[in-house]
Amino acid sequence: MKALVLQPDRTLRLVHRPRPRVTAPDDVVVRVVQTGFCGTDRGVLLGKFPAVPGVVMGHEAVGEVVEVGAGVTTLAPGDRVVANPTLYCGLCRWCRRGALNFCLHKAGNEIGIDRDGAFAEHLRLEERFLHRLPDGMSYDRAVLVEPLACVMNNLAAGRLRTGDEVVVLGGGPIGVLVALLADHAGARARLAEPDPYRRAAARTYFAGIPGSAVTVTEPDLVAARSAALVVDTVGPLLERACEIADDAGRIVVMGFHERATATLRPLDLLRRGLSVIGAGDYNSHIFVRAVELARDLPLEGIVSHHVRLDDFADALDTLGIAPGAAAPYSGMKVVITTGGGR
Incomplete structure (x- = not known):
């Protein structure tokens, strides 16, 4: 599959990687339709936020299930889903207290930062981190669900x-x-x-x-x-x-x-x-509420550009990411697409 990989000099390169496959009973493989370009992604490329070279970047993903593990019961091939990229183990002392956002095992599990993310044609995640989209919700609206969850968390803290x-x-x-x-x-x-x-x-x-x-x-x-x-x-x-x-x-x-x-x-x-x-990262219990709240909000109006994976340099130009300095913006939410509807 094609994927955008972070280089040691904080640039992105389009490479070919093996397509992820189901390896565990709760694995789900998603054909990524589009992934939002987050301010954190921009910060990584501008040296304002750390990430591991060699990682596939991107975390605001929506797409279609193509393969499920033997233990998966809530999703099936063909389901349209949005990814919750804030992972947690469920077993450490913070998770057992319900503070999933302070999970002690985040290292190596930050999607698009130190674990392969969604600027790619396919993504593998555990079943519990994927949520089926409500009927009729466009991908353009759903791709804003993860940022919406971040905002809900911060306004609640405030x-x-x-x-x-x-x-x-x-x-x-x-x-x-x-x-x-x-x-x-x-x-x-x-x-x-x-x-x-x-x-x-x-x-x-x-x-x-x-x-x-x-x-x-x-x-x-x-x-x-x-x-x-x-x-x-x-x-x-x-x-x-x-x-x-x-x-x-x-x-x-x-x-x-x-x-x-x-x-x-x-x-x-x-x-x-x-x-x-x-406020820190959002507690993943918020994510379900964000999916529901998105039904009532015109989130799709925030999407200004759709850029094909092959043309990712256009996304960088739109977001003012130039070598050595930030240029003016010419877009709002830019999404990287791999094909499919909006």
């Missing part, structure tokens, strides 16, 4: 309340999803994005949703102490988020950025009653 003033820093696909869910929950959401393309794309998206009250603005226009909840979907904006948060405000650090640092004065946190929150 204790989102109806009527909250919410500022979302970063207007990429994750930022748009945060604003969408905040709006859906009855909060007043403002989305702050410096990139002109993404700012315009976000405005167009929310303008097409009946009843949406989300406003999209430039970051410099967001006033200090103007939000009960601030979500940094980029990663290096903690100091700015603290400025924007009102007294007794909550700040959720959501973006993955390995090199980001911040300087905070503990006395400011104390006097202002600020809560700085790291």
